[in-house]
Amino acid sequence: MSGGEVIGDIAQGALTARAFEPAHGEAADDGHTHESACLNCGTPLVGRHCHECGQAAHVHKTLRAFFHDLLHGVFHFEGKVWRTLPLLAWRPGRLTREYIAGRRASYVSPIALFLFVVFLTFAVFNVLGNPISFDNQGENIGFERGIGEAEQGAVLELEKAEQALAEARAGQGGNVAQAERQVASARQALTVIRAAKSGRLPDTIANADRPTDQSVVDAINRAWSHARENPELTVYKLQNSAYKFSWLLIPLSVPFMWLLFPFSRRFHLYDHTVFVTYSLSFMLLLLAVISVLTVWGGGGGLVAALIAYAPFHMYRQLRDAYQLSRFGAWWRTWFLSAFAVLSLGLFATVLTLMVAA
Numbered sequence: 408m409s410g411g412e413v414i415g416d417i418a419q420g421a422l423t424a425r426a427f428e429p430a431h432g433e434a435a436d437d438g439h440t441h442e443s444a445c446l447n448c449g450t451p452l453v454g455r456h457c458h459e460c461g462q463a464a465h466v467h468k469t470l471r472a473f474f475h476d477l478l479h480g481v482f483h484f485e486g487k488v489w490r491t492l493p494l495l496a497w498r499p500g501r502l503t504r505e506y507i508a509g510r511r512a513s514y515v516s517p518i519a520l521f522l523f524v525v526f527l528t529f530a531v532f533n534v535l536g537n538p539i540s541f542d543n544q545g546e547n548i549g550f551e552r553g554i555g556e557a558e559q560g561a562v563l564e565l566e567k568a569e570q571a572l573a574e575a576r577a578g579q580g581g582n583v584a585q586a587e588r589q590v591a592s593a594r595q596a597l598t599v600i601r602a603a604k605s606g607r608l609p610d611t612i613a614n615a616d617r618p619t620d621q622s623v624v625d626a627i628n629r630a631w632s633h634a635r636e637n638p639e640l641t642v643y644k645l646q647n648s649a650y651k652f653s654w655l656l657i658p659l660s661v662p663f664m665w666l667l668f669p670f671s672r673r674f675h676l677y678d679h680t681v682f683v684t685y686s687l688s689f690m691l692l693l694l695a696v697i698s699v700l701t702v703w704g705g706g707g708g709l710v711a712a713l714i715a716y717a718p719f720h721m722y723r724q725l726r727d728a729y730q731l732s733r734f735g736a737w738w739r740t741w742f743l744s745a746f747a748v749l750s751l752g753l754f755a756t757v758l759t760l761m762v763a764a
Contacts, residue, residue, distance in 0.1 A: 442465065452464045491514045491515045495520075499686065499723060500729075504727065527695065528691045529650045532646070557600050561593065564593045568589040569593075571589065572589070645759070648761055659754055660683045660747070661679050661680050674729060718740055721744065
């Protein structure tokens with residue numbers, strides 16, 4: 408992707424976000440009123456804006472004014488961004504409460520910020536390029552190291568499963584049938600990893616123990632088959648799908664937030680949705696920054712600090728947004744971290760099934 412395309416993506420993100428961000432609380436540059444009634448709804452005008460529909464009293468009808476309105480919309484959004492980002496980074500709970508309480512004119516709304524961040528993040532990813540190589544020539548050192556570590560872990564898991572099976576057969580505890588299934592699963596995982604390491608990928612990677620699971624297994628194997636035949640195309644399709652359907656992360660995450668406050672009369676699904684949307688926006692920005700530092704040779708210590716900050720950010724947002732005690736925010740942070748992994752897993756599953764369809 409060229410620099411011009413990246414700039415275009417970022418500008419498109421700003422304009423798209425602006426479409427979701429009405430000009431509430433913003434004064435017009437031109438205070439002149441030349442009409443006595445609103446050109447949109449016909450209501451008699453009082454002041455610089457219609458008090459019924461909110462349209463400006465005076466409508467510019469020149470080409471110069473058109474581009475002025477375009478820049479005005481983008482840079483007003485940008486001004487809100489620079490007021491929103493510091494709070495999002497360090498006081499996310501306060502930002503969440505401000506928006507829920509109705510104090511919104513100075514900040515970017517959650518959905519507008521999320522859309523802007525999605526455009527920005529994927530533009531950054533396009534600049535960085537695909538970090539995965541599929542040439543099977545051993546040039547991707549990171550991949551080789553990772554597959555080697557995965558093989559060692561799989562060997563250990565197989566040894567543990569075989570030991571558990573031997574103990575179960577000797578009557579020292581455990582279910583023999585269950586232990587046999589665990590050994591078979593561990594052997595299959597090791598076979599797949601070794602095949603990937605050698606460059607000879609298996610035709611399938613999943614099988615079903617029960618007939619009811621067969622449809623899911625078939626879908627997984629179809630996705631694997633497509634990826635095996637053309638891995639570069641698969642990565643492109645996954646990235647494109649993630650870009651288009653990133654909004655699915657919001658409805659997938661909100662139910663997990665509800666589980667942290669079940670049957671609460673203080674907090675409702677609306678509060679959880681605002682919380683989730685701001686939190687996802689920050690995590691996407693954090694991911695973009697970490698990716699840039701990693702690819703461009705940033706300090707490992709800084710990257711580690713940013714990764715460690717992610718759960719602390721959750722803690723701060725939980726404590727301030729929901730007005731929790733330190734302990735209440737602490738234990739919910741652990742559950743929220745686990746729920747975030749589950750949400751990402753569900754999102755990845757949906758994307759994979761879509762690519763395989």
